[in-house]
Each structure stands twice: as structure tokens, then as C-alpha cells.
Amino acid sequence: MSGARFLAFIADVYRxxxxxxxxxxxxxxxRFEMKDSLGEVVASYSHGMRQKLSLMSALxxxxxxxxxxxxxxxxxxxxxxxxxxxMRGLCERGRTVFFSTHIMExxxxxxxxxxxxxxxxxxxxxxxxxxxxxxxxxxxxxxxxFLEMTNDDxxxx
Numbered sequence: 001m002s003g004a005r006f007l008a009f010i011a012d013v014y015r016x017x018x019x020x021x022x023x024x025x026x027x028x029x030x031r032f033e034m035k036d037s038l039g040e041v042v043a044s045y046s047h048g049m050r051q052k053l054s055l056m057s058a059l060x061x062x063x064x065x066x067x068x069x070x071x072x073x074x075x076x077x078x079x080x081x082x083x084x085x086x087m088r089g090l091c092e093r094g095r096t097v098f099f100s101t102h103i104m105e106x107x108x109x110x111x112x113x114x115x116x117x118x119x120x121x122x123x124x125x126x127x128x129x130x131x132x133x134x135x136x137x138x139x140x141x142x143x144x145x146f147l148e149m150t151n152d153d154x155x156x157x
Contacts, residue, residue, distance in 0.1 A: 003038040003045070003053050007060060014061035021060075028056040031082055047074045055083060066090060068099040072106060084110055104143040114142065118150040 001009075004025070011021045029035040032052040037045070042053065051074040058066060066087070072080045087097045087110060101107050107114055108128065115125040124131055124145075132140050135148055 001042055002040060003034065003042055006042055006053065007038070007057060010057040010060055016061050024060055024062070025056075028059055031086070032056055032079055048076055048079065051075055052079055059086065063095070065096045066098070068097070070101060071099055072101065072103065104141065104146060108142040116146055116149050123149050 007025050008021075011025070016024065025038075026035070029038055032055065034049065034052055034056065037049060042050065045053065051071075055068075055071060058068065068087075071083055075083060084106070087099070090097050091112065111128065113126060114128050114131060116123050116131075124134075126134070128142060131142075131145050131149075132138050135145050137144065140148075
């Protein structure tokens, strides 16, 4: 199946209007630098290209809520930047974006609220500034807060 055909399938699943579909696919393909690759078979795509196609399919129907698991993994720096800008843009339009990441700097820069999970249990969920106040470190990094809240010793590894 080609990338274009896959996106057409996803558009059908989400009942994206045919008039809006072409424009939306073109805009996403341009944004993620995939316009010259959509005619190719997905099996021939690199890991990064598959990740971009997956992100395009998630964004195709302009969701109110977007849930992503480690969306930056496999992306080249330009695509990672594009995704972060896209997520921020969705939030500015009143949409909700949930995403998991092990890269604390990304969460620190992008997130309005942060949830910290330890062994499958949510141990904190609040705006970063509030987490910092509770932990007593107004200038603490999210990485430091995570280590403290999950009882990990930063020097143990």
C-alpha cells in the first residue's frame, strides 16, 4: 500500500470530507516533507518516514484530542521541530494533546501540565511551576523533579 492510499484509508475511517481531504493531505505532506514519498510503498519507508506517516494519519481529521506515545522517536531534527510546533499550534487552538516522553526537556518546553508516572502509578499531575513549588525547588528541572518524585537517586546510575 502506498502512503497516499494509507492516508485515503484513514480519511475514510474518520469520514474526512473529500473536498477537505486533498487539501489536508497536501498541507500535512508539505509540513512533514513527505509530498514526494506518498506514492511509494509504505514497506519501502525508513523508520522516520513511517513515523511521519503515522503522525500525518493522526492529524488528518483535525482531532479535538490527540494522544501520542513517544512521538519524537525516529524523527529527524526538522520533523521533530515540526511536530513540536504542530502540537503547540493545536493547543493554541484549544485542542488537547497528551503525549508520553522520556525526554524531560521536551516535556518541560512544551507542556502546560505535566504528569509523572512511577511504576504505572500517576504520582503527580500539575503545571510545572506548581510541581516545582511543591518540591521546594523554584528552579528545579523537570528531570530533577522526576527523579525526586520517583525516588530515583540521580547519582545511582
